[in-house]
Amino acid sequence: MEKLLSVQQIQKYYGSRGNVTKALDHINLDVDKGEFVAIMGPSGSGKTTLLNCISTIDTVTSGHIIIDEQDITTLSQKKLATFRRNHLGFIFQDFNLLNTLTAFENIALALTIQKVNPKEIEERIHTLATQLGITNILSKYPYELSGGQKQRVACARAIITHPSLILADEPTGALDSKSSRLLLESLEFLNTKLNATIMMVTHDAFTASYAKRILFIKDGKIFTELIRGNNNRKDFFNRIIEVVTLLGGDTHNVL
Template identity: 65%
Template sequence: MEKAILKIENIQRYYGNKGVVTKAIDDISFEVKVGEFVGIMGASGSGKTTLLNCISTIDTVTAGHIIIDGDDITTLRGSKLSDFRREKLGFIFQQFNLLDTLTAYENIALALSILKVPVRKIETKIAKTAKLLNIEDVLHKYPYEMSGGQQQRVAAARAIITKPALILADEPTGALDSKSACMLLTQLSQLNEIEQATILMVTHDPVSASYCKRILFIKDGRIFQEMLRENETRKAFY
């Protein structure tokens, strides 16, 4: 049986103070197994972004536990939390968040340099990842010299290069045109298939969600439905 890389146990997230309390997450539990590509969908204000923020350690839960690769992140603080985030999580945001003064190669290499990976290994890893994401021709360009789609694929390369336990994608196609979005999602699917990368993606877009193998629907801070793709083609699932 596949190992659960992510376990969400009865988490709650409340905002506000006496009298006015908003339940952004209301007792959610689920698991994500190694090698899954899971989508989270819901209307604006449903709690999906808060959920992702809690899993990504940007926000903290009011109650419950989040266990990633055996570590309960709700108990981590300070440098231990920073180390965990750097070593175990990969992030792909709607905005590309590349450093303007660095080339694509340098942006990707930075993630490995922080982990003190030797230069020769960095070169090999970037070459392999660049080929996988079809960005070999932009490695020595600066962000302003690239299209949005190229920038997002460089950002994806930076997220996966460290082989994180879990890749978190927050509306990764939100700033892309449909052709670039399709290319990025196809390559994320290939990463999932070929590299067994575990991906959790928040999206409001049914087309993006159709690339996932399982979708959790959130409403009013709770999971109210789950869809499995199983053996369906992407188009049939859509």
């Protein structure tokens, strides 16, 4: 497999002298192209900090993060903004759709910024919308959509620029069970059919069971990992619960 992401000995400290918190403690990990990786861990374990550093939202205290052979820890803010726009896709818990734009316009925005030909924009959006089952809502505004529909529009927006890596932060956190399942099936489709590389932070074992590999973080360090392999999703889910129990978590918080 071809390596897409390499996290090397990263540390992240918060606070000032006399009151310092170590959020990440010499973390190393690799993600190959086409993988679907979930990150789990107790509250305060560092999982969101890790995602924020990889997504360029936050900076590391030390160490290196290499995406597509580019060490993002060495880039200036201007170059980081360009890298983020061209290489990363984002799916947020609160959707982050612009209420003044239709679903089509929300998806098209990044392509418009990249000055893609309008005809190509329309073709790419309609192809992807068909694949995600959102063709009939493209002309609607976010306030006219359900949570699940908004999140699938967000999925389309994240993948439309063909990013190297899609980063999802608690993508099912604001959804009911039916909408969550539809979203996770969309992510699974993006991964298996479109070969999208996805890294997803979640506290939810059901959500994590859709991934192919799970990294568990505790106290800012990699605690262990699970690989789905040939397990069906139900068996993988049960294995996840076992690790959550080992971590000392409350299983009521992950179901």
